[in-house]
Amino acid sequence: MKRAVWFPLTLLALLAVTFAFAKIAPIDPLLAVVGERANEATRAAAAQSLGLDQPWPIQFLHHVGRALSGDLGLSTLTGRPVLEDLAQVFPATVELALAATAIGLALGLPLGIVGAYWQGRWPDHLSRLIALLGHSVPVFWLGLMALYLFYAALGWTPGPGRLSFYLEGLIPSPTGFILVDALLAGRPDIGADALAHLVLPALTLGLFSTALFARTSRALMLDALTQDFILTARAKGLSEWRVVLRHALGSALAPLTTTLALTLCSLLEGAVLTETVFSWPGLGSYMTGALMAADMAAILGGTLLIGLVVAGLNLLADMMQRWLDPRTA
Amino acid sequence: MNRFLRDPLAWLGIVLLIPLILGAALGPLMADAALETHLSARLLPPSADHWFGTDALGRDVLARTLAGARQTLGLAVLVAGLAAPLGLLIGALAGTLGGWIENVLMRMTDIALSVPRLILALALAAALGPGLVNAAIAVALTAWPPYARQARAETLSARKADFIAAARLCGASELRIACIHVVPLGLSSMLVRLSLDLAGIVLTAAGLGFLGLGAQPPAPEWGAMVAAGRTHLIEAPWVAGFPGLAILMAGLGFSLIGDALRDALDPRAERC
Numbered sequence: 001m002k003r004a005v006w007f008p009l010t011l012l013a014l015l016a017v018t019f020a021f022a023k024i025a026p027i028d029p030l031l032a033v034v035g036e037r038a039n040e041a042t043r044a045a046a047a048q049s050l051g052l053d054q055p056w057p058i059q060f061l062h063h064v065g066r067a068l069s070g071d072l073g074l075s076t077l078t079g080r081p082v083l084e085d086l087a088q089v090f091p092a093t094v095e096l097a098l099a100a101t102a103i104g105l106a107l108g109l110p111l112g113i114v115g116a117y118w119q120g121r122w123p124d125h126l127s128r129l130i131a132l133l134g135h136s137v138p139v140f141w142l143g144l145m146a147l148y149l150f151y152a153a154l155g156w157t158p159g160p161g162r163l164s165f166y167l168e169g170l171i172p173s174p175t176g177f178i179l180v181d182a183l184l185a186g187r188p189d190i191g192a193d194a195l196a197h198l199v200l201p202a203l204t205l206g207l208f209s210t211a212l213f214a215r216t217s218r219a220l221m222l223d224a225l226t227q228d229f230i231l232t233a234r235a236k237g238l239s240e241w242r243v244v245l246r247h248a249l250g251s252a253l254a255p256l257t258t259t260l261a262l263t264l265c266s267l268l269e270g271a272v273l274t275e276t277v278f279s280w281p282g283l284g285s286y287m288t289g290a291l292m293a294a295d296m297a298a299i300l301g302g303t304l305l306i307g308l309v310v311a312g313l314n315l316l317a318d319m320m321q322r323w324l325d326p327r328t329a
Numbered sequence: 330m331n332r333f334l335r336d337p338l339a340w341l342g343i344v345l346l347i348p349l350i351l352g353a354a355l356g357p358l359m360a361d362a363a364l365e366t367h368l369s370a371r372l373l374p375p376s377a378d379h380w381f382g383t384d385a386l387g388r389d390v391l392a393r394t395l396a397g398a399r400q401t402l403g404l405a406v407l408v409a410g411l412a413a414p415l416g417l418l419i420g421a422l423a424g425t426l427g428g429w430i431e432n433v434l435m436r437m438t439d440i441a442l443s444v445p446r447l448i449l450a451l452a453l454a455a456a457l458g459p460g461l462v463n464a465a466i467a468v469a470l471t472a473w474p475p476y477a478r479q480a481r482a483e484t485l486s487a488r489k490a491d492f493i494a495a496a497r498l499c500g501a502s503e504l505r506i507a508c509i510h511v512v513p514l515g516l517s518s519m520l521v522r523l524s525l526d527l528a529g530i531v532l533t534a535a536g537l538g539f540l541g542l543g544a545q546p547p548a549p550e551w552g553a554m555v556a557a558g559r560t561h562l563i564e565a566p567w568v569a570g571f572p573g574l575a576i577l578m579a580g581l582g583f584s585l586i587g588d589a590l591r592d593a594l595d596p597r598a599e600r601c
Contacts, residue, residue, distance in 0.1 A: 006439075013440040018452070025456035128338060132588060136528050136580030140539045141555050141573030144562055148570075152563045269445035273536050277559075287448075288540055291455050303452045307444050314443055 007315050012064070014307040018300040019063045023056070025296050067304065073297035077290055082301035085286060090305065091176030092162060093275065093282035096205060097267040099198055103206030104263060108213025115214065116221030117244060127214055134211025139270050143204040143277035150200060157200050160279035164193050201278040205270050209263045216259040220252035227251070254325035261317030265310045333593035342585025345578045352398030352575075364388065364547055372565040382567040384557065390568060393549040394575050400550045401531055401579060404465050404543075408530045411469035413523055416476020417512065423477070424484025425507045435481060442474040447533050454542040461544040464537045468530060479522060483515035517594050525587035528580040535576045551576045 034046045047053045051062050066072075072082035108131075115127030150157045158164060163178060171185035179198075182191035224230065225248050233247045234240075268283075275284030283302055290298035333339055367387030375382040381390035423434040446468075453467040484507070487493060496506055537543045538552025546553060551572040558569025 009436070010440050010443060013437075014444065017444075017449070021452050021456040026458060125338060128588070132338075132581060132584045136532070136577060136584045138532055138535050138539075138552070138555070138573055138576045138580070140536065140552075141569065141576060144555065144559060144569050145566070145573070148562055148566045152566075265445055269447045272447060272451065273539065276540070287451065291451065291540060291542070294455070296455070299452055299455050303448055306448050310443055310445060 007311055010311045011308065014304055014311075015064050015067055016060070018304055019060050021303075022063075022296055022300055072301035072304065075290065075295055075298040075301075077293040077295040077298060082297050085298065086283070086301055086305050088176070089281060089283050089286045091282075092178075092280060093268065093271050093284060095177050095179070095198070096201055096271055096274070096280060096282060097264055099202035100205035100209050100267050100270075101260070101263055103202060104209025104211075104213045105260075107206070108210040109217050111210070111214040112217025112219075113221055113244065113249065115218040116225060119222060124218075127218060131211045131214040131218070134207045134209075135215070137207065138273075139204055139208060140273040140277050142207065143201065143274050146200050146204055147277070158193070158196050160277075162194065162197055162281055163190070164197075167193055201274050201280055204277075205267060205274050208270050209267060212263050212266065213256075213259065217252065217256065220255055221248055224248040224251045254321050257320040257324065258317045261313040264313055268306050268309065333589050336589040336592065338585050339589030342582045342589065345582035345585070348395075349398045349402065349575070349579050349582065352395035353402045355395060364549075372561060372568070374565070375567055381571040382565065384554075384565075384568045385561055390554075390571050393554060394551070394572050397549040397551045397554065397572060397575065398579075400461065400544055400548065401534065401576075404461060404468075404534045405527055405530050407462075407465040408469045408472060408534070409523055409527065411465065412472035412526075413476050413519060415469070416473035416478075417480045417515070417519065419473065420477035420480025420482075421484050421507050421512060421515075424481040424488065425503055425511070431481075434477070438474045438477045438481075441471070442478070444471075446471045446529070447536055450533055450537060451540065451542065454537055459542045459545060461548070461550075464534060464543045467537070467542075468533050471533075472526065472530060475522060475526070476519065479518060480512075480515055483518065484511050487511045487514050521587065521591045521594055523587075524583060524590050527583040528587065531576065531579050531583065 034042050038046070044053070051059060054062070070083050072086070074080070075082050075085055078085055111127045111130060115124040115131075118124050147160065151159050167190050171181055171187055171190060173181050174184065175181055178194040179191055182188065182194060221244075225244075227248075229251075230243060230248055233243045238247075271280075271282060272284035272287055274280065275282045276288045279285065283305070287299055287302040289295075290302070365388060367383070369387065371383065371385055371387045373379055373383040373387075379389050379391065381394060384390055384393070419434055419438065423431040423438075449471045450464075450467040453470060454464055457463040457467065487510070493506060493510055496510055501510075534543060535552035535555075538550045539556045541553065541556065543552055544550035546557070554572035555569045555576075558565070558567075558572070561568055
């Protein structure tokens, strides 16, 4: 319940922060409207029509009102409403983040379990090292090196982008997720091409989520393995893998949902850099493009969207954990 | 400390940081070589003359990578010096004063904690304009919340201790109690958090540099160097490769040392 109150408060704080950023940015919002040769009267009229002559608390209220009605302003880069732009690029980012999370779960969970089970011995050191490596590697560099090795040198994967150029725009895009769209349109060849393009960015970002999952699951398993119920399970004569996978891991699952949400959040962040490297047409590429063009409306709109998603995910994870583990309610 | 020295991964961390510290110390000697352009020697592969090869302007990549250590370490120190005391102050104030002030401060912290760091730093750096100091401010303003949380928790547990009651009986003011008696208690865990955080700070800063928001060219900054090498990735992978390797070494070094420090100093701390 408390969390549910949090959500609008977080949203309000995000709006305040983006408003403040827009105010401190050394970009003249009138310049784009009236041009540089406008006289004072024209400028004043434009300021009045945009509400910029109001005191700033009023301006902030307008800012909140506009954002709540879905008006995030016009992007000076694309000339379209920021909200429309965001709706177009966001599915690509979600696709990438989900693929990376799946990789993280598949690799990180076993690593964490193995590390906790053999704590202090070489499997543990290996698991810690991989976790720290994934935590410390600059994703933008890893992506570039992967492109060089697997695309330029070995030719195993397709180059940057989300789809080969000759397949672009051939099928309608009702969902924005190319893999789903290709299935809906009955074009498995396009789906396969999209999947091949997804491999490298997803693996790059996946190493990062692997590290997060390995770290957290190792900690949770270390804690679980010292509990009394594990002793009981062993005393009952259960097989070792049943003790570890069913009893210890079972008790670690509920807190792991929080990690899942956290991972998705940090993946959104990592996606900004990864997308830039792989020319992946998602939110990250959109925001860095806007950055180069000093397009504040687009940057702040993207920040708002990411903040909103993160707050939503946290709320969801909290509810999930309460549902899975009634003790925390 | 013994436990720290017996951890093989701690030693790996120390070894990884030695070139970084050497580079930062020798940086001024490299400054000329790092900026000198030789257009006849563009994009040379690594050789005996240029161990790491040369970049698109014929500058020696090794010299630039070593000189870049100074930028990165400087920025990390600047950020740590801004963010940790800010967080400590906010957390200690919240813990000592209590009441609605604590509520407001901690809610602010929670909200700041829930926004992805790089995104916020990116938006702020975009608003402030590019540059090393602006990047440091942007990273610092996104890095303080964990410190505030920890400082508050430490303050709360210390507030009930007997020696605090004794200090209060002696007539010490709340401010004196907070600064002289409570803050030193939290320093060791603050150090651990800081060393764990340094990797994240280095990476966020390098990410901003990669996006063109950090130190401006021709200054040798690792993230910006990787970005510059991107255009010549296929014919000259060393231009982007070596500076990125330096970021990895710095990040991994700080993480390893932080991890080992936490295990040694603070065994009960949450391990994630």
